[in-house]
Amino acid sequence: MYEILHKERLNPTCHLMVVAAPGVARKARAGQFVIVRTDEYGERIPLTIADFDRDKGTITIILQEVGKSTMEMGTLRVGDGLATFAGPLGHPTEVQQYGTVACVGGGVGIAPLFPITRALKEAGNEVVSIIGARSSDLLFWEERMESVSNRLIVCTDDGSRGRQGVVTEPLTELLEERPGQIARVWAIGPAIMMKFASLATRPYKVPTIVSLNTIMVDGTGMCGGCRCLLEDGARFVCVDGPEFDGHKVDWDNLLSRQQFYREEEQQAVERWQHRCQLDEAVARGGS
Amino acid sequence: MAELTNKERMRIPRQDMPVQDAAARRANFDEVALGLETEAARLEAERCLQCSRPRCVEGCPVDVDIPGFIEAVRTGNLSEAVRIMKTRNSLPAICGRVCPQETQCEQLCILGKKGEPVAIGRLERIVGDWELRERTQALEKAPSTGKRVAVVGSGPAGLVCAVDVARQGHDVTLLESLHLPGGVLTYGIPEFRLPKSVVMGEINHAIENLGIRLCVDHVIGRIATLAELLDEYDAVFLGTGAGLPSFMDIPGVNLNGVMSANEFLSRVNLMRGYDFPQYDTPVKIGERVVVIGAGNVAMDAARCSIRLQELHGNGRGEVHIVYRRSREEVPARAEEVDHAEEEGVIFDFLTNPVEIMGDEAGKVTGMRCIRMQLGEPDDSGRRRPVPVEGSEFDLPVDTVIFALGTSPNPLVFVEAESLSRSRWGTVIADEETGRTTTARVWAGGDVVTGAATVVSAMGAGRRAAADIHAFLAGELEPWSDSET
Numbered sequence: 001m002y003e004i005l006h007k008e009r010l011n012p013t014c015h016l017m018v019v020a021a022p023g024v025a026r027k028a029r030a031g032q033f034v035i036v037r038t039d040e041y042g043e044r045i046p047l048t049i050a051d052f053d054r055d056k057g058t059i060t061i062i063l064q065e066v067g068k069s070t071m072e073m074g075t076l077r078v079g080d081g082l083a084t085f086a087g088p089l090g091h092p093t094e095v096q097q098y099g100t101v102a103c104v105g106g107g108v109g110i111a112p113l114f115p116i117t118r119a120l121k122e123a124g125n126e127v128v129s130i131i132g133a134r135s136s137d138l139l140f141w142e143e144r145m146e147s148v149s150n151r152l153i154v155c156t157d158d159g160s161r162g163r164q165g166v167v168t169e170p171l172t173e174l175l176e177e178r179p180g181q182i183a184r185v186w187a188i189g190p191a192i193m194m195k196f197a198s199l200a201t202r203p204y205k206v207p208t209i210v211s212l213n214t215i216m217v218d219g220t221g222m223c224g225g226c227r228c229l230l231e232d233g234a235r236f237v238c239v240d241g242p243e244f245d246g247h248k249v250d251w252d253n254l255l256s257r258q259q260f261y262r263e264e265e266q267q268a269v270e271r272w273q274h275r276c277q278l279d280e281a282v283a284r285g286g287s
Numbered sequence: 288m289a290e291l292t293n294k295e296r297m298r299i300p301r302q303d304m305p306v307q308d309a310a311a312r313r314a315n316f317d318e319v320a321l322g323l324e325t326e327a328a329r330l331e332a333e334r335c336l337q338c339s340r341p342r343c344v345e346g347c348p349v350d351v352d353i354p355g356f357i358e359a360v361r362t363g364n365l366s367e368a369v370r371i372m373k374t375r376n377s378l379p380a381i382c383g384r385v386c387p388q389e390t391q392c393e394q395l396c397i398l399g400k401k402g403e404p405v406a407i408g409r410l411e412r413i414v415g416d417w418e419l420r421e422r423t424q425a426l427e428k429a430p431s432t433g434k435r436v437a438v439v440g441s442g443p444a445g446l447v448c449a450v451d452v453a454r455q456g457h458d459v460t461l462l463e464s465l466h467l468p469g470g471v472l473t474y475g476i477p478e479f480r481l482p483k484s485v486v487m488g489e490i491n492h493a494i495e496n497l498g499i500r501l502c503v504d505h506v507i508g509r510i511a512t513l514a515e516l517l518d519e520y521d522a523v524f525l526g527t528g529a530g531l532p533s534f535m536d537i538p539g540v541n542l543n544g545v546m547s548a549n550e551f552l553s554r555v556n557l558m559r560g561y562d563f564p565q566y567d568t569p570v571k572i573g574e575r576v577v578v579i580g581a582g583n584v585a586m587d588a589a590r591c592s593i594r595l596q597e598l599h600g601n602g603r604g605e606v607h608i609v610y611r612r613s614r615e616e617v618p619a620r621a622e623e624v625d626h627a628e629e630e631g632v633i634f635d636f637l638t639n640p641v642e643i644m645g646d647e648a649g650k651v652t653g654m655r656c657i658r659m660q661l662g663e664p665d666d667s668g669r670r671r672p673v674p675v676e677g678s679e680f681d682l683p684v685d686t687v688i689f690a691l692g693t694s695p696n697p698l699v700f701v702e703a704e705s706l707s708r709s710r711w712g713t714v715i716a717d718e719e720t721g722r723t724t725t726a727r728v729w730a731g732g733d734v735v736t737g738a739a740t741v742v743s744a745m746g747a748g749r750r751a752a753a754d755i756h757a758f759l760a761g762e763l764e765p766w767s768d769s770e771t
Binding site: 023024026027035037041042043044068069083084085086087088089217218220221222223224225227228229234239250252253256257259260261264265267268271 | 540541547
């Protein structure tokens with residue numbers, strides 16, 4: 001068991017968890033992920049590493065409640081254990097001194113973006129970060145991102161924090177303002193956001209790195225369920241990625257593959273919520 | 288009872304093993320073959336002629352004293368049968384179920400020349416199952432040597448290597464990348480062919496008895512490299528198997544509904560997807576499933592598909608096996624093919640896919656195939672299948688499962704440059720000793736041979752364990768090559 005040492009709620013559907021996993025922490029680097037499982041019945045879920053502390057032997061993960069497995073994991077408390085915590089998996093981010101780079105994070109994607117941004121800053125890059133969410137209550141880690149960026153642009157879809165709009169708008173402006181100066185872009189968030197960020201940078205020919213989050217079982221190259229299509233053929237996200245050149249990704253294939261188990265996910269959520277309601281009713285002493 | 292003459296022995300028919308009725312078993316994941324009854328086992332044991340030079344033993348990759356254990360079964364001394372068995376084979380309940388006996392021990396049995404061979408596999412199974420229940424033979428461990436050995440991978444090769452090395456008094460750490468030990472025994476072979484209680488029973492007994500430290504969730508190459516293991520341990524055995532799936536290079540392989548047999552079987556077996564939503568991992572099954580390939584993995588995938596269709600209420604669905612060669616060349620165990628046919632799997636021989644078609648949503652709707660005919664023999668000695676021009680036809684399908692063989696997962700080779708590998712990605716290791724080109728590193732099983740059988744992997748694990756022990760005991764030259 002891997003003990004949960006700290007837990008906080010970042011927004012209505014996102015939890016931060018600090019987990020004791022010294023072996024993983026010893027090797028973890030920005031850009032990698034872990035496979036997490038709640039208990040004997042649980043799914044193996046890939047979660048990107050949001051932070052790590054080698055001295056304390058901990059890994060920080062951000063959990064967004066999107067299905068039964070993540071909702072159930074969200075009910076765990078400090079002191080509870082996770083049945084599986086395997087990693088660090090995937091290739092770490094290639095961190096070099098590129099010059100000026102842009103780090104773009106959408107929603108829960110801000111979590112994995114943070115250690116990458118920090119590593120890029122530490123490597124001597126000038127970092128312009130752009131983070132966004134649907135609204136201010138969903139936005140997190142603004143201060144953390146600010147601490148590792150030379151400049152931070154915040155935006156929300158509804159304008160409740162920062163400027164109103166989506167992250168691709170300030171990204172395009174940045175590329176216009178400083179032509180030829182942005183050496184590389186990292187864009188991490190929902191697939192649809194990464195797709196549009198990649199489309200936005202394409203005309204400027206700025207290499208754009210995305211971190212793909214696909215359906216996985218083992219996370220070690222064994223099942224191939226995570227495969228994505230690049231221009232020159234299929235890749236396994238778990239062992240070839242999770243970072244890829246966003247200009248080469250077949251986004252429509254990726255988006256459609258992410259939906260494959262949607263029906264089953266819905267069924268599991270309904271069943272779980274029903275059970276929770278029953279548990280509550282029993283706890284209240286009702287029928 | 289008076290001893291029988293050989294003539295009388297040869298008149299006893301080979302004892303059938305009771306199996307679950309085909310119609311019933313289509314709708315459950317319970318074990319198909321139920322094992323010989325005690326009296327049938329005794330009768331079967333009577334059939335053995337106790338040859339003075341038993342050919343069957345030559346066919347056994349781990350050299351079990353087959354006439355010896357059969358004689359013990361015949362006289363009702365199962366504890367003795369277990370003792371004989373376990374001097375060579377520590378996992379008889381597993382081997383009795385999954386070994387291809389018809390091409391190994393039973394193929395060489397003298398009775399097979401005129402009639403049917405002794406059912407050695409069925410007898411092995413009854414011995415293994417009896418011991419799983421009775422636990423008469425504790426695994427003994429020699430006094431501690433203080434030497435530390437890391438075994439990477441807890442499938443058949445790694446398990447046997449770990450057990451044998453630990454028995455010699457060495458301190459063994461067994462590293463497994465998944466959350467459960469057993470490798471292909473756990474994620475690959477389905478419950479109805481090899482119950483997980485049998486796998487876990489054998490493994491837990493061994494590791495508890497011998498004090499083997501099992502570390503699950505340890506992906507070597509990531510959490511630690513081979514070089515780091517060599518810093519910490521006196522010897523390392525690689526039994527990481529062949530876990531990387533292959534897909535065909537045809538249009539449509541990335542459509543929804545196309546998957547590797549590894550993904551499908553891992554969802555079903557490792558994650559217990561057939562128990563969804565009791566277990567959280569779903570496994571999707573269509574009404575028209577096609578499995579490409581005809582090895583044991585293909586049979587397992589097809590038979591799991593039949594069961595899932597029944598359980599999901601798609602009982603009128605179809606499951607096809609599409610294979611480019613003919614029935615003669617099918618590499619799966621005969622029993623698996625028979626069972627698959629009994630359960631309703633449809634075999635399309637001399638057929639090869641050329642394209643998978645999908646709809647606008649990216650879901651599989653069909654597969655274009657071409658008929659094949661057999662030409663001249665190829666490198667494998669089998670007649671090469673060649674396409675029949677103009678014979679393309681479309682199969683309406685919604686699920687495509689590729690069971691085309693697997694290759695070693697390269698993750699373990701991160702920063703292991705001195706470890707030589709073949710152009711197929713397999714580790715080059717000495718067949719007799721398992722020694723690789725890296726000092727203090729041994730390898731065996733599918734990672735060396737490519738996908739093969741459980742028992743051949745066990746044999747490799749055993750031979751490597753003997754060499755590791757000799758090395759640690761200082762009986763061998765440190766390493767003959769310069770790669771130190």
